Amino acid sequence: MPTSKIQGFLFDLHGVIADSWQYHLASWQAIAAELNIPWTTALAEVLPGMSRLGSLQTILASANRQGEFDAAQMQAITDHENDLYRQYVAAMTPANRLPGVTAFLDELVAAGYPMALASASTNAPAEIARLQLTDYFTHIVAAGSLKASKPAPDVYLAAAQLLHLAPTHCVALEDTVTGVQSAKTAGCLTVAINVDPLPGADAQLSSTQDLSLPAVLRALGQPDA
Template structure:
């Protein structure tokens, strides 16, 4: 097992609780499209791309193919506009429990960090969360050819740190995110109360994050 040299973070559900805002935006879109919002949609959308989310919502009502690609783009742009209204209201209070102390711990220990988010809004969110001094390396989402579960975002994040992905620990809270990190070759820590298959280790919530806890969970107490 490679020595751990860097840490890569998903944003939604790992650093901040901003998935609630995407879900609120998508719920509004579903209402506009006269598609019933379901518990299943709320469970499966986190981690999906914007287009994937729209396709999933349409499929839930058997309306695949109801819109042209141009119309789909208009709808996803509308969702993004709704989401940006929520982002504008974000503050450091949106950081998840335990995250601030853990990030400071990693920086104090000298580890380089990168944000591996496929969201084009990530830089704005990090600024609103007042974490720009921590995340100096943010993957430019527009440069990615494929969304999670493809490995692109984690490969790009590792490159920002000039490290091989195999020397990095990735933190994820969704199945698609874990798949993305593992396909890139990262040691992957799932943060979720429910089991996420494929992860190298799992913690129940961000409140459990600490450097000793993560290293122990990965079987690297002396890394």
């Protein structure tokens, strides 16, 4: 086992392991069209990292249509988006892994670091299976058990618990503002993966292509494994 402060790694899924946010955005764009709400660049930029309900509320707010639907109707719309998204998930393959991710996962395994998937998506197990990463991620947070979505810390607290580690001894890898907020509130050391600065992260890499164990440890000011 590693002897440094860092004892485990917690991964977001969309935008960190796989390029599947494009599919959620495509699904939401279809929903917006059905609701006769214009799809904008601003929506495409702000939705990643949001919960399904939060995404719908944001889309409705963009057209000043908050309060138009009751809870049951909102649930029906978000279920419809999930059905659309599942069609994309069914077509996913290992080719959807982001560049550099596989080599990084292999480095972590070789170094003895345990890993958990900190995704609030109920589709996460199916996506990991389609990506053929099940052997890496034997610990996946049960999204249905979470009381609150990101930016609440619930998913990262649950992921650290799966590894029987304190969150302060875990590195979280995130690509969105809400994800960074979630991980930091949980107490994790947080590495942002994004071209644009994500406030609050302990370190930042511009792309998954930059991921390596030495690079992450250096960025966090930790000793080499």
